[in-house]
Amino acid sequence: xxxxxxxxxxxxxxxxxxxxxxxxxxxxxxxxxxxxxxxxxxxxxxxxxxxxxxxxxxxxxxxxxxxxxxxxxxxxxxxxxxxxxxxxxxxxxxxxxxxxxxxxxxxxxxxxxxxxxxxxxxxxxxxxxxxxxxxxxxxxxxxxxxxxxxxxxxxxxxxxxxxxxxxxxxxxxxxxxxxxxxxxxxxxxxxxxxxxxxxxxxxxxxxxxxxxxxxxxxxxxxxxxxx
Amino acid sequence: xxxxxxxxxxxxxxxxxxxxxxxxxxxxxxxxxxxxxxxxxxxxxxxxxxxxxxxxxxxxxxxxxxxxxxxxxxxxxxxxxxxxxxxxxxxxxxxxxxxxxxxxxxxxxxxxxxxxxxxxxxxxxxxxxxxxxxxxxxxxxxxxxxxxxxxxxxxxxxxxxxxxxxxxxxxxxxxxxxxxxxxxxxxxxxxxxxxxxxx
Numbered sequence: 541x542x543x544x545x546x547x548x549x550x551x552x553x554x555x556x557x558x559x560x561x562x563x564x565x566x567x568x569x570x571x572x573x574x575x576x577x578x579x580x581x582x583x584x585x586x587x588x589x590x591x592x593x594x595x596x597x598x599x600x601x602x603x604x605x606x607x608x609x610x611x612x613x614x615x616x617x618x619x620x621x622x623x624x625x626x627x628x629x630x631x632x633x634x635x636x637x638x639x640x641x642x643x644x645x646x647x648x649x650x651x652x653x654x655x656x657x658x659x660x661x662x663x664x665x666x667x668x669x670x671x672x673x674x675x676x677x678x679x680x681x682x683x684x685x686x687x688x689x690x691x692x693x694x695x696x697x698x699x700x701x702x703x704x705x706x707x708x709x710x711x712x713x714x715x716x717x718x719x720x721x722x723x724x725x726x727x728x729x730x731x732x733x734x735x736x737x738x739x740x741x742x743x744x745x746x747x748x749x750x751x752x753x754x755x756x757x758x759x760x761x762x763x764x765x766x767x
Numbered sequence: 768x769x770x771x772x773x774x775x776x777x778x779x780x781x782x783x784x785x786x787x788x789x790x791x792x793x794x795x796x797x798x799x800x801x802x803x804x805x806x807x808x809x810x811x812x813x814x815x816x817x818x819x820x821x822x823x824x825x826x827x828x829x830x831x832x833x834x835x836x837x838x839x840x841x842x843x844x845x846x847x848x849x850x851x852x853x854x855x856x857x858x859x860x861x862x863x864x865x866x867x868x869x870x871x872x873x874x875x876x877x878x879x880x881x882x883x884x885x886x887x888x889x890x891x892x893x894x895x896x897x898x899x900x901x902x903x904x905x906x907x908x909x910x911x912x913x914x915x916x917x918x919x920x921x922x923x924x925x926x927x928x929x930x931x932x933x934x935x936x937x938x939x940x941x942x943x944x945x946x947x948x949x950x951x952x953x954x955x956x957x958x959x960x961x962x963x964x965x966x
Binding site for chain 1: 774775776777778779781782798800818819820822846866869946947948
């Protein structure tokens with residue numbers, strides 16, 4: 541079974557989605573613990589938005605090699621440093637009012653199956669949690685979600701011609717909704733199923749790795765950094 | 768005042784530092800993992816942006832205390848484990864009410880504690896008000912500028928714990944401003960940084 545590497549954010553947080561039964565094969569490291577060999581040893585990497593991006597710059601050549609060998613990269617946040625070769629930097633949305641931040645679905649994707657796009661636009665009636673700008677998609681990427689008003693592309697997936705797959709989410713981590721009482725809670729388990737399917741892993745095998753324990757109750761000490 | 772911006776390498780540290788409205792107030796950007804090898808002698812103040820890897824700050828505790836002992840100023844913004852390395856900082860965690868403003872009659876839980884403080888000639892309580900992640904108990908002799916109704920402080924000035932001047936806050940304006948999300952956080956930076964720069 542292939543493991544997934546999760547790079548910890550600056551708060552060293554262990555996110556709540558680690559408690560999902562689908563998360564049994566995730567290993568976590570801080571950027572300062574990264575070795576070039578990690579980009580050979582792992583076939584999938586998850587990056588949260590609170591990552592020290594500057595610490596990843598020296599690893600950009602290894603990231604490119606990882607992708608060229610068929611690696612799966614899931615990146616959350618605003619890309620502002622040359623961490624992923626060939627991608628452009630974050631562009632903020634043109635407005636910050638509620639009507640500027642409504643999300644629209646452009647293409648369906650297994651990660652968002654059963655996820656109501658209104659649950660991405662609004663959290664307790666407040667807009668803007670999901671995305672407030674765009675890490676611009678490269679030519680050939682499949683656009684999944686964008687802001688209805690100015691067209692800022694928030695989510696895209698790109699099967700690179702050189703090999704590898706990048707799933708981009710321009711915003712707070714997609715797994716931050718895991719304990720919400722909306723359809724957005726489905727994103728985190730579906731993301732893990734999607735990644736593991738690309739890796740050829742059996743979800744039954746992964747679920748057997750997880751000790752029986754309750755899902756995060758949202759009261760953990762790291763709650764504010766869970767996402 | 769020459770202010771060095773301590774940058775933890777995240778996108779929100781990047782976007783705050785490079786904001787054309789705020790950048791002129793910083794004399795330099797120091798990447799936190801390189802702080803240990805940086806000569807600080809030309810700076811009068813360190814602005815330690817919110818939400819960094821606290822290991823980098825703990826590693827530099829002695830250097831930062833030496834800077835304060837030279838009579839200089841250090842601003843420690845929120846979520847930097849200040850209670851582990853800032854003299855006098857005592858922290859109490861509290862559940863965060865992100866949603867108080869959606870409930871009619873609900874209160875932010877913040878109060879202006881030092882209306883006479885020079886900072887408040889150009890700022891208001893609203894510039895410090897979004898949500899807070901707990902509170903500090905300032906040491907005796909320190910001045911709380913913004914209190915919580917639970918008896919703590921989310922923004923205080925401490926000139927007694929070191930030979931220098933400390934501003935300690937639990938608020939995280941760089942995170943929100945750099946995320947393009949929270950007008951009050953932007954107002955805090957637009958009010959506090961010019962004031963600090965003029966000192």
